[in-house]
Amino acid sequence: MKITVKKGSLADVKTEAFILVFCEGEKTLSGPAADIDRKSGGLIADIIKSGGFEAKPSQVTMIYSRTLAAKRIALVGLGKKNELTPEKIRRAFAKVMQELRGSKVRKAAVSLDLSLLNVRKEKVVSAAVEGAVLGLYRYSPYKTVGREELQDVQEMTIVPGPKDYALVRDEVQKTKIIADAVCFARDLVSAPANEMTPSILAEQARVVAKRKNVSCRVLEKGQMKALGMNALLGVAAGSDQPPKLIVLEYTGGKKGEAPIALVGKGLTFDSGGISIKPAEKMDEMKTDMAGGAAVLAVIRAAADLKLPVHLVGLVPATENLSGGSALKPGDVLKSHSGRTIEVLNTDAEGRLILADALSYACRYKPSAIIDIATLTGACVVALGEEVAGMLGTDDRMKKALREAAGETGELIWELPLWDHYHELIKSDIADYKNSAGRLGGAITGAAFLSKFVGEYPWVHLDIAGPAWTTKDRGYIPKGASGIPVRLLMEFLQNRVQEKK
Structure with a gap:
């Protein structure tokens, strides 16, 4: 329009x-x-x-x-x-x-x-x-x-x-860019899995990279193997679709400025693998790349707005299927970070691909890391379908995200990440296990991710509930919501204002 x-x-x-x-x-x-x-x-x-x-x-x-x-x-x-x-x-x-x-x-x-x-x-x-x-x-x-x-x-x-013409003109231009980016994310998430493979998602990233100050690299299977990304490759093993690690970089900030790393889960279809999901609603698992879609949309909007920030967006993209070479419960993987992971449940795959992407993000020495993922059904059980869970290590960043959410109307709620949750992800035969069972699942999932971000300020947004809606909710029609694109753009714009 x-x-x-x-x-x-x-x-x-x-x-x-x-x-x-x-x-x-x-x-x-x-x-x-x-x-x-x-x-x-x-x-x-x-x-x-x-x-x-x-x-x-x-x-x-x-x-x-x-x-x-x-x-x-x-x-x-x-x-x-x-x-x-x-x-x-x-x-x-x-x-x-x-x-x-x-x-x-x-x-x-x-x-x-x-x-x-x-x-x-x-x-x-x-x-x-x-x-x-x-x-x-x-x-x-x-x-x-x-x-x-x-x-x-x-x-x-x-x-x-008559006195507000310039203000309205400028605000309309800015808001339209962000709203269009939300619709772009919705399109990516809504696309059927046969039309939104890891390769097609990578092509969408290359289209975003046609903008000024945006570059795109796509790591292929061989490159990931050389880098030791066995967690990501393990999840991809059951699919004929080649995995991709999409790296988008927007250099709108000052030269030498440490980037903010945005890491989005890019499961273009998730059957659960060998630990297969029930048939009911499995069609909705095309939406398991909503975090990755949000990352592409935020980079696009930041570039279109010429926002003075430095962003690195990473999207580990793959399918999780149960082919003959698929990952099996009980397998042990050595991740990019060097840490070993015992796979108890192949349907807890999002944290595996994010582990390698988060570890790779640390190479950029970021000022902050935010990951966005449809990570756990447990978060939906805890908070419902309209609220995203937030966990992390940096109180200042969590506060800033809460304030941004208050402005955009996107609902987030902080969950605890106390020490005893970290004990629950320890493995008997490896460093960590990818599943600690049903109890506190959203928290133990985040505890697992925290092992791969080093000492960098980090926040995790679990958008499993609000990424997809089964009924019309006003300006969020039935289907993909585009959450949390507006929230992240508000957060970035507020951060820019703070630096002035």
């Missing part, structure tokens, strides 16, 4: 629908709403007076006019003004754009008078754009029947107050 920012009066925009936002309890129309009401013959005032529109959160009421350039007026509720949050704005804009799409509207224009709302101006704009773009997302490249019905809103014009 194209988004433009235009000076002047909302009523003068040539479009198919006007969007007006209201807070609950507003008795008097003002600004663009009063202008549109007057030119429509009092339609807005009449419906408010009759109780047909109360401006409840995400309430959308459609009015039809014969006297305006636009045939439709969409009244959008934001709830009580003193309870307004960016999240409510996101949800409201997602709802109205979905309603307009259902009405076959292709062009819409919205008035954003930022002086009337009590949320910081930049956040009003970003939330509106995020809600509109992300709420309209749908994955339909394989639809052939009824494709002509899949029409979207193609253009949204934003008309700000």
Whole structure:
């Protein structure tokens, strides 16, 4: 969807629908709403007076006019003004754009008078754009029947107050880049596994690397073998698809600046291997590369924004299948770090491929390491489907990520990583075992990963729950969510501001 920012009066925009936002309890129309009401013959005032529109959160009421350039007026509720949050704005804009799409509207224009709302101006704009773009997302490249019905809103014009034009223009441009990156991540995760193999994911990384200051290296099987990445290669052994270690680097920061390493799990399909998963919902295991997709999307967005940071993104990409050469329970692997791992469960494979990628990330001497992975079902059991688990060794970074999540509406919750959990991953015959059983599984999984990050500041995000949703949730339609791309971009932008 194209988004433009235009000076002047909302009523003068040539479009198919006007969007007006209201807070609950507003008795008097003002600004663009009063202008549109007057030119429509009092339609807005009449419906408010009759109780047909109360401006409840995400309430959308459609009015039809014969006297305006636009045939439709969409009244959008934001709830009580003193309870307004960016999240409510996101949800409201997602709802109205979905309603307009259902009405076959292709062009819409919205008035954003930022002086009337009590949320910081930049956040009003970003939330509106995020809600509109992300709420309209749908994955339909394989639809052939009824494709002509899949029409979207193609253009949204934003008309700000006269003093806010530059602010709105700049914020729209920035937010659109990030929202498009989220949709890119959603596309990668939604793709069927036969269309998103490790090799295809690597090609997507090479496309990202066409941007300025971005480079891409893809380590092949022979190179990984020479580097001793036997944990990653062990997981890949059961598949005919060759594994890849994707390394994207964005050098937007100062010369010599230590990078932030982003490591994303890239299991393009996970059957569980010999420790095979149940057939029910196994189709959803195409989503086991959501962490890797997020890394590619963040590098893309950072480059498009010309963010002054140095990033290294690593994505160990493979399938986990049960072929004749597959890893077996009881096997012992020597990882890239030199540490040995007893494999008790081949379905605890994500931590194996991440072990080698995290160890390799240490070569870059990063200022911080963040890994993103659909790591454990145990995290979903503990926190539910909408919340990501967070564990790590650096309190400052965890605090910064919590604050970023508070701004973006992505839910994360810290879990403990106390010493006794580390005892649970010790092996009788090797250094570590890749499974400590069901109890505390999200934590013992993170404890395992912590053995491969050296002394570098590290945080682990377990996105097994929120990476995929089985029902529509406002601006997160059913399917891939794109979490935690916005969270990480907020974190990086805040980090840049702190350095100024």
